[in-house]
Amino acid sequence: MPRTVDAEQRRRELGEAVWRVIRRDGVPGASVRNVAREAGTSMGSLRHWFTTQDDLLRFAMTLVAERARARVVAVLAASDTVDDRGLRALEEVLPLDEERRAETEVWLALTARALVDPRLAALRDASAEDLLALCALVLREPGALRAGLDPGLEAERLYAVLDGLAVHALTRPAALPADRARQVLAAHLEALRDTR
Template identity: 70%
Template sequence: MLEKAVPRIVDADQRRRELTEAVWRVIRRDGVAAASVRAVAREAGTSMGALRHWFGTQDELLHFAMTLVMERARTRAEAAAAAGGPLVPRLLRVLEETLPLDEERRAETEVWLALTARALVDPQLAGLRDRSSAELHAFCVDVVRVLVAEGAARPDLDVDLEGERLYAVLDGLAVHAVTRPSVLPPDRVREVLATHLAALGATR
């Protein structure tokens, strides 16, 4: 009943992360369609059997890949939120954690885009995506609320509507930064986002 032996302690979570990052590399290089069990195993330098030990099925693999994208962005965002400094730049930095402004975040965003498209026809992934987008949307609404409360945005704003608009800017920038990187380099992305936040407070 109780376990008798505890052999080969390999941190399961850590192992799954390593394998999942192999999934990311395959998705980025060859697309979701190419993220087969064999291809991922080859990329990770392991065997099909080992992979299937950690992920019982192919869908589970993609599911975990999506989870990891969300988790990492959220972790970074929370760190940025906890940092000090003036309000507006700090909120900017939190929002920027979801944008592809460096190689790491670019990888995540590309995987996010690929899996978002797949979620259109994969209910399992759709559930994940819904939870994630609800969270980010709620955060955007909160950002607007805080800006209004702190006097950094006009007091007559429709908070829900502006939250929705901010969220659209955010994901629109994410898509564009990933699909048109030469037109929209990281600094330009930051500039557009900063302009948007500033515009919420423009009273003139």
């Protein structure tokens, strides 16, 4: 199917239907049949996008990564003069509003599923490499990393903070509401800065 505006719109709507089914029924309930019912369409009309449950789950995982990546790129491109754009870029992958909460929930469900699904694991791993690279990029902003700190180790540590906060803000929203998650991430970046 050509990537026209309509096709992109349709792809996004289907992705959201998949996410709703995963969030409501879990990964085992996300069959092509249930997604067709959720999207109000026939199974045949879904065959441009996916024909098996495995395809469907990869489609859902790809959309999570694409949408998060698009927001991160938009933040990074918006200005090169804003001090906290690193923080704002990283916040795009935390579940701080309903859209990102949906993505994080699907990401967590599919990350677990990938433990027993090697093709899904390949997508998960590519997305992890992207996020580690984003962490490294944020730490290369002017003044972001104090002299004496190891950039590779600090990128891994920042990535751990980011995914740990993602899991906790998702599963412990009362203990870690959006403002608190943001505050912990900001404190981490602040602790790394060159404050001379």
